[in-house]
Amino acid sequence: xxxxxxxxxxxxxxxxxxxxxxxxxxxxxxxxxxxxxxxxxxxxxxxxxxxxxxxxxxxxxxxxxxxx
Amino acid sequence: xxxxxxxxxxxxxxxxxxxxxxxxxxxxxxxxxxxxxxxxxxxxxxxxxxxxxxxxxxxxxxxxxxxxxxxxxxxxxxxxxxxxxxxxxxxxxxxxxxxxxxxxxxxxxxxxxxxxxxxxxxxxxxxxxxxxxxxxxxxxxxxxxxxxxxxxxxxxxxxxxxxxxxxxxxxxxxxxxxxxxx
Numbered sequence: 001x002x003x004x005x006x007x008x009x010x011x012x013x014x015x016x017x018x019x020x021x022x023x024x025x026x027x028x029x030x031x032x033x034x035x036x037x038x039x040x041x042x043x044x045x046x047x048x049x050x051x052x053x054x055x056x057x058x059x060x061x062x063x064x065x066x067x068x
Numbered sequence: 069x070x071x072x073x074x075x076x077x078x079x080x081x082x083x084x085x086x087x088x089x090x091x092x093x094x095x096x097x098x099x100x101x102x103x104x105x106x107x108x109x110x111x112x113x114x115x116x117x118x119x120x121x122x123x124x125x126x127x128x129x130x131x132x133x134x135x136x137x138x139x140x141x142x143x144x145x146x147x148x149x150x151x152x153x154x155x156x157x158x159x160x161x162x163x164x165x166x167x168x169x170x171x172x173x174x175x176x177x178x179x180x181x182x183x184x185x186x187x188x189x190x191x192x193x194x195x196x197x198x199x200x201x202x203x204x205x206x207x208x209x210x211x212x213x214x215x216x217x218x219x220x221x222x223x224x225x226x227x228x229x230x231x232x233x234x235x236x237x238x239x240x241x242x243x244x245x246x247x248x249x250x
Contacts, residue, residue: 025094030085036113037085041097048107050075050169053176054122057077058111065180 003052012068013059031062038062074125074136075172076105076143079163080151082118092154093119099150105143116162121147140166182224183213192227193234208233 010027014020017032026042038058048054056066082088093110096119100108105123112119125146127139144164151158167175190197203209204220210230212220 024091038111039093048124050124051107054107054109058109058122
């Protein structure tokens with residue numbers, strides 16, 4: 001998955017009840033049930049074309065459905 | 069063998085999503101990148117409750133069992149070092165996953181499970197809702213995954229299996245001839 005799709009993942013997560021907040025390092029995704037937080041680092045996307053895949057894998061651990 | 073790449077996910081035991089400061093978790097990602105990890109994403113909470121991370125790692129020879137074992141050790145060491153530098157206490161490792169790039173692609177392309185109620189099941193099988201009710205009593209018909217107030221709910225994958233194995237006969241079932249009056 002292309003890192004350019006980050007906005008699509010972010011929007012899908014919000015539609016599925018995740019709350020997204022800005023932090024010093026990037027953004028934090030809070031799971032709908034409040035039991036998990038995922039920290040996305042602004043600068044790390046450039047170090048690996050698979051960075052977005054890592055975000056999706058981590059979100060899926062708390063029930064995120066993708067492809068949405 | 070060609071150079072490869074693995075994705076690593078590590079989870080630790082802990083006291084939940086609010087037990088470690090978000091900025092500290094952000095720092096964990098930065099330290100992981102400094103140590104050679106790529107595309108690091110960190111998280112806290114979930115099943116094990118503690119800090120975790122998902123990141124990429126370059127290795128020699130993708131899929132080679134020896135290298136996967138080696139990369140597992142390398143990833144764990146990298147993660148523990150990063151936690152120590154970030155000041156994150158580790159109560160124990162709960163889970164480690166090493167995923168090859170090819171498997172990662174397949175896993176991410178996999179469609180999420182879809183669900184169907186009585187109406188959708190009838191459409192899917194090409195029968196009436198009454199017929200679905202009859203079919204539920206047939207051996208091999210999947211059990212619903214949930215019984216809601218609105219009705220039963222099935223997974224589409226379980227229905228697909230039933231549909232592929234269903235010895236379907238077209239038309240109305242033959243009725244017995246009426247007994248002759250004496």
